[in-house]
Structure formats: structure tokens, C-alpha cells
Amino acid sequence: MRDTVQNETRSKSQILGGEEQTNPGLLISQAKRVFLSGLLYAAALSVCLNLLQLTMPLFMLQVHDRVLNSQSMDTLVMLTILAIGALVVLGVLEFIRALSFQVIGGALVRRLNMPVLAAAVQASVDQGLARATQSLRDIAELRSFLTSSAVTAPLDAAWSPIFLGALFILHPLFGLIGAVSAALLLCGGLVTDMLTRQLTKEANQTNIEAVSKIGASLRHAEAIEAMGMLPALANRWRTLQMQALSAFETSGSRSKAMSSITRSLRYSIQIVTLAAGAFLVLEQAITPGAMMASSILVGRLLIPFDSIIDNWRQWVLAIAGWRRLEATLKADLAIRQTMPTPHSSGDIVVDKLVYAAPGLDVPIIKGISFSLSPGEVLGVVGPSAAGKSTLARLLVGILRPTSGGVFLDGNNTYLWERSSFGQVVGYLPQSVSLLEGTIRENIGRMAESDPYKVLEAARLADIHDMIGRLQLGYDTPVGDGHLTLSGGQRQRIALARCLYNRPRLIVLDEPNANLDAIGEQALIRAIQHARGDGAIVIIIAHRPAIMQVADKLLVLENGRVTQFGPRADVIPATMPGEARREVAAI
Numbered sequence: 001m002r003d004t005v006q007n008e009t010r011s012k013s014q015i016l017g018g019e020e021q022t023n024p025g026l027l028i029s030q031a032k033r034v035f036l037s038g039l040l041y042a043a044a045l046s047v048c049l050n051l052l053q054l055t056m057p058l059f060m061l062q063v064h065d066r067v068l069n070s071q072s073m074d075t076l077v078m079l080t081i082l083a084i085g086a087l088v089v090l091g092v093l094e095f096i097r098a099l100s101f102q103v104i105g106g107a108l109v110r111r112l113n114m115p116v117l118a119a120a121v122q123a124s125v126d127q128g129l130a131r132a133t134q135s136l137r138d139i140a141e142l143r144s145f146l147t148s149s150a151v152t153a154p155l156d157a158a159w160s161p162i163f164l165g166a167l168f169i170l171h172p173l174f175g176l177i178g179a180v181s182a183a184l185l186l187c188g189g190l191v192t193d194m195l196t197r198q199l200t201k202e203a204n205q206t207n208i209e210a211v212s213k214i215g216a217s218l219r220h221a222e223a224i225e226a227m228g229m230l231p232a233l234a235n236r237w238r239t240l241q242m243q244a245l246s247a248f249e250t251s252g253s254r255s256k257a258m259s260s261i262t263r264s265l266r267y268s269i270q271i272v273t274l275a276a277g278a279f280l281v282l283e284q285a286i287t288p289g290a291m292m293a294s295s296i297l298v299g300r301l302l303i304p305f306d307s308i309i310d311n312w313r314q315w316v317l318a319i320a321g322w323r324r325l326e327a328t329l330k331a332d333l334a335i336r337q338t339m340p341t342p343h344s345s346g347d348i349v350v351d352k353l354v355y356a357a358p359g360l361d362v363p364i365i366k367g368i369s370f371s372l373s374p375g376e377v378l379g380v381v382g383p384s385a386a387g388k389s390t391l392a393r394l395l396v397g398i399l400r401p402t403s404g405g406v407f408l409d410g411n412n413t414y415l416w417e418r419s420s421f422g423q424v425v426g427y428l429p430q431s432v433s434l435l436e437g438t439i440r441e442n443i444g445r446m447a448e449s450d451p452y453k454v455l456e457a458a459r460l461a462d463i464h465d466m467i468g469r470l471q472l473g474y475d476t477p478v479g480d481g482h483l484t485l486s487g488g489q490r491q492r493i494a495l496a497r498c499l500y501n502r503p504r505l506i507v508l509d510e511p512n513a514n515l516d517a518i519g520e521q522a523l524i525r526a527i528q529h530a531r532g533d534g535a536i537v538i539i540i541a542h543r544p545a546i547m548q549v550a551d552k553l554l555v556l557e558n559g560r561v562t563q564f565g566p567r568a569d570v571i572p573a574t575m576p577g578e579a580r581r582e583v584a585a586i
């Protein structure tokens with residue numbers, strides 16, 4: 001049953017493993033459960049940790065008030081052993097708490113890595129690279145947040161009443177000093193936040209924009225160098241940087257001023273506590289031990305309030321990052337089948353295919369239907385912006401059809417589980433992109449490849465000899481950072497990658513754009529071989545020479561098929577516009 005994509009049940013990508021790992025809803029709720037159970041566990045540990053923090057003040061109190069008065073060495077030894085024991089337990093529990101979040105962070109990242117990567121690839125196809133890289137950054141930041149002290153800070157802050165209570169027990173004046181001090185530090189944090197938040201946000205945003213704009217431009221370094229665009233580029237960079245820098249400087253100086261004030265305030269609080277303690281001792285309201293203990297207790301009470309705003313900001317950023325990840329996972333995952341589709345050769349049927357880019361009302365592809373049988377070669381021609389590359393992307397299931405669909409041997413190419421689809425399909429995109437790796441890895445599609453199949457694909461693309469002449473042969477590194485190969489050589493390696501494992505459906509988008517006459521002849525031989533092998537080959541090309549190998553031609557104009565049929569019939573037919581000139585040249 002060939003139904004439209006909208007009517008298909010949402011399903012999941014198999015590369016991600018079992019059901020619980022592939023259903024985004026399930027995955028997200030599992031991740032939340034893992035985090036919340038970790039938080040509960042840490043909260044339980046925090047009770048013990050904060051109670052154990054009372055060791056020092058209690059020890060002080062006992063040594064001053066009991067040991068010094070009684071002069072009992074036994075009591076001193078006992079107290080010392082007990083205090084050291086409690087502090088060792090404290091250290092162990094702190095380590096366990098920190099480790100538990102590290103384990104949770106690792107587990108979450110391991111579980112989310114593949115689904116997020118798959119979703120990021122999908123997001124990159126639909127919405128550009130920025131969204132995809134943001135998702136990968138978010139997952140790295142989530143992990144670093146989970147291993148930071150900010151994650152447990154609210155748990156410690158929640159137990160600060162323990163210290164406040166202890167201060168009140170020692171003397172109500174200490175309790176009052178503690179409460180007022182905590183409130184003052186909290187106000188200081190809020191004021192700092194008010195003075196710097198907007199500026200820091202703007203500065204960060206401007207900085208991210210500047211880096212991504214200039215970073216994207218740097219990919220075209222050759223054009224920049226050749227056409228002397230560096231000064232203009234530097235000017236843009238400077239302007240963007242200046243905006244970010246001035247905002248950073250203002251917010252930086254404000255927060256430094258506030259942190260100096262807060263530091264002085266903290267020291268003053270310690271002095272006030274000691275002074276109040278001394279006063280109470282003179283008044284014989286408390287013992288000297290209580291004075292020492294109160295000073296330690298006030299210091300401990302204020303620790304969470306000191307960095308409360310910083311920690312709160314980190315929580316806000318982590319929650320925002322998590323929400324973005326959730327949106328990416330929900331939007332982009334779970335749209336493929338999980339069951340690998342067994343390979344079998346059959347017709348390709350394009351059925352009332354319509355595609356409108358996200359956010360656009362006017363479709364780029366406007367109801368295309370045609371079919372091809374194994375062993376047929378189709379040439380797609382048409383003027384620029386007719387929708388040829390968009391059609392190619394729809395054929396190989398990169399883009400989601402708005403309605404209608406593409407079916408290979410009855411299976412929807414968009415919903416097809418990707419790993420098994422990759423074994424049936426070869427695609428050469430218009431802009432050739434080799435991945436970071438060696439020639440062997442690229443031809444073998446970056447997996448553990450069969451060396452015989454790599455050789456076979458290289459021979460079919462007629463590049464085996466060329467590779468043999470390279471110093472490192474098949475181990476030559478390629479990718480965006482390497483300029484070892486010419487445009488034509490790169491295109492032919494990409495062709496070999498496309499032909500790897502003898503795919504049943506081959507889609508070539510401008511495969512001869514960078515080829516010389518010899519390269520073009522090799523390409524024609526490769527296409528003929530694939531046809532002889534029973535593959536369906538679809539070629540999109542402006543240069544007409546390659547079309548001599550086509551059995552059928554399809555003329556695309558403004559997203560519609562204006563001609564489709566055997567090459568011999570289509571060429572002499574009357575065709576309007578630019579397409580006539582292109583086909584007439586064949």
C-alpha cells in the first residue's frame with residue numbers, strides 16, 4: 001500500500017538500537033528519570049553530608065568547653081578520633097556524590113549520543129548546519145554541567161537551615177547575624193544578576209553570531225585570498241567583535257565591582273560574628289567554644305549563598321540546552337522505520353510527488369509522477385532552479401515529501417531504515433563532499449569496508465590507477481582540510497563511493513561538472529556497467545554529453561515534468577524555454 005508520508009505511522013531509526021533507545025518520547029522520559037533518580041539519591045547523601053559538616057564546629061565547642069576545662073586527655077583523644085572519622089566519612093560521601101553525577105552524565109550522554117547525532121544530521125538537512133552543531137554542543141555542555149558543582153548546589157542550599165538552626169541554638173544573636181548575612185548575600189547576587197544578565201546575554205549572542213559568520217566565511221578562504229576580500233572581512237569581524245567586547249567589558253566590570261563588595265561583606269560578617277561572640281563571652285552569655293563554633297557555622301552557612309546566582313545561571317543554561325535537545329529529538333527523530341528492509345530489485349515509482357520547503361507555501365516540486373525499471377537510465381534536464389537537485393534529494397529519501405512519495409520496489413525511500421537503504425542506494429550530491437578520513441574509508445562509506453568492494457568501486461569509477469600513483473595510495477587522507485586532490489579527482493572518488501557495493505538505485509547530481517573528457521568517458525562506462533548490472537540510474541546534468549547514455553529523458557521546468565519518455569522521442573519534441581536548448585544539445 002503506497003500511502004503518503006503524512007499517513008505513515010511515525011517510526012524509529014534502527015541504527016539507534018532497541019525500542020527504548022529509538023522512541024524519542026521514551027528516550028526523553030528515561031533520561032529525565034535517570035537524572036531525577038540521581039538527584040534524589042544525591043539529596044539523600046546531602047542530608048548526611050550537611051550533618052557531617054557540623055563536625056568542625058562541634059569539635060571546637062567540645063575542645064574549648066569540655067577538654068580545656070576538664071584537662072582530660074582521654075576526652076581529647078576520643079573527640080579527635082571521632083572528628084577525624086566523621087571527616088573521612090564526609091570526604092567519602094562527597095566523592096560518591098560527585099561520582100554519581102559523573103556516572104549519570106556519562107550514562108545520559110552515551111544513551112543520547114546516537115539519537116542526537118542522527119537528529120542533528122536530519123536537522124542539518126532541514127534547517128542548516130547551525131542547528132545541528134548547536135545540538136552537539138548542547139550535549140557536551142549537558143555533560144559538563146552534570147560534572148560541575150552547580151548541579152548539587154541547590155541541594156546544599158536546601159540544607160542551610162541546619163546551620164542556621166545550630167546558630168540559633170548557640171545564641172539567637174548568631175542566628176540573626178546568619179539570617180541577615182544570607183539575605184544580604186542573596187540580594188548582592190540578585191543585584192549582580194540584574195546589572196549583568198542582559199549585557200552578558202547580548203555579548204554571548206553577538207559573539208556566537210560573529211564566530212559562526214566569520215567561521216562560515218573562512219570555508220571560502222581561497223576566494224577571500226584571491227579577490228582581496230580580507231580587509232572587508234576583517235572590518236565586519238572587528239565591528240561584530242567590538243559590539244561583543246564592549247558588552248563583555250561593561251558586564252565584566254560590573255560583576256567584578258559587585259564581587260569585591262560581596263567579598264568585603266563576607267569578611268565583615270566573619271568579623272561581626274567574632275565580635276558578637278566576644279561580646280557574648282564577656283557578658284558570660286556563651287562559652288569561648290561557642291564563639292569559635294559560631295564563626296565556622298556562619299562561614300559554612302554562607303557558602304551556597306555566595307555562588308547562588310552563578311549556579312542558578314548554570315541551571316538555567318542547562319535547562320535551556322536540554323529543551324533544545326528535546327525539541328531536536330522530538331522534531332527530527334522517529335521518522336524512519338526500524339526494521340531493515342531486505343534488499344530486492346524492483347521498479348522505482350515516483351507517485352504524485354509534491355515538496356514544499358519548510359515555511360514556504362509554494363512547492364518546489366509540484367506533483368511529479370513517473371516510474372523506471374531495473375536496468376534503465378534516466379536523464380533529468382531542465383533550466384537552473386527547476387527543482388532537479390530537490391528531486392534528487394527526494395528520490396534518495398533525504399527530504400520528506402509534502403505529499404506523495406518515492407517507492408523503490410514498493411518501499412517508501414523516505415521511511416526506509418537508513419542502514420539497509422544505504423546498501424541499496426548510491427548518491428552523488430551536486431557539491432562533492434568527502435568526509436574526514438582516507439580514500440579507502442571514503443569509498444567504503446566510512447564503515448568497516450570490504451577491501452575487494454573498495455577496489456571494485458574504484459575500478460568502476462576508473463580511479464584505481466590514479467590512486468595507485470598517490471604516495472599513500474588508498475590511505476591518502478582526504479576531506480575538507482586536505483587539498484591533495486583536484487576537483488575532478490574528488491568527484492571521481494565520490495563516484496566510487498556512490499558505486500560501492502553495487503547499489504540498485506544510483507542518483508547522480510551533476511556527476512560530470514568537474515570532469516574532463518576522459519573522466520566523462522569513464523563515468524559513461526560506469527553508468528553502462530551499472531545498467532548492465534540491473535541498477536536504475538538517474539542522472540541530473542547540464543552538460544549534454546553524458547545524456548547519450550540515457551534510455552529515457554525527463555524535462556523538469558518550474559517543478560513540473562514537461563516531457564518524459566524515451567530519449568529519442570523527447571529530443572525532437574517541441575519544448576518551450578531554456579529546456580529546449582539544453583535537450584536539443586544532446
Ligand SMILES: Nc1ncnc2c1ncn2[C@@H]1O[C@H](COP(=O)(O)OP(=O)(O)OP(=O)(O)O)[C@@H](O)[C@H]1O
Nearest residue numbers: 357358360364382383384385386387388389390391
Ligand atoms: N530548503 C530550501 N528552502 C527554500 N528554497 C529552496 C530550498 N531548496 C531549494 N530551494 C529552491 O528551490 C528551487 C529549486 O532548487 P534546486 O536546487 O532543486 O534547482 P536545480 O534545478 O537543481 O538548479 P541547478 O540546475 O541550478 O542546480 C530554487 O529556486 C531554490 O532556491
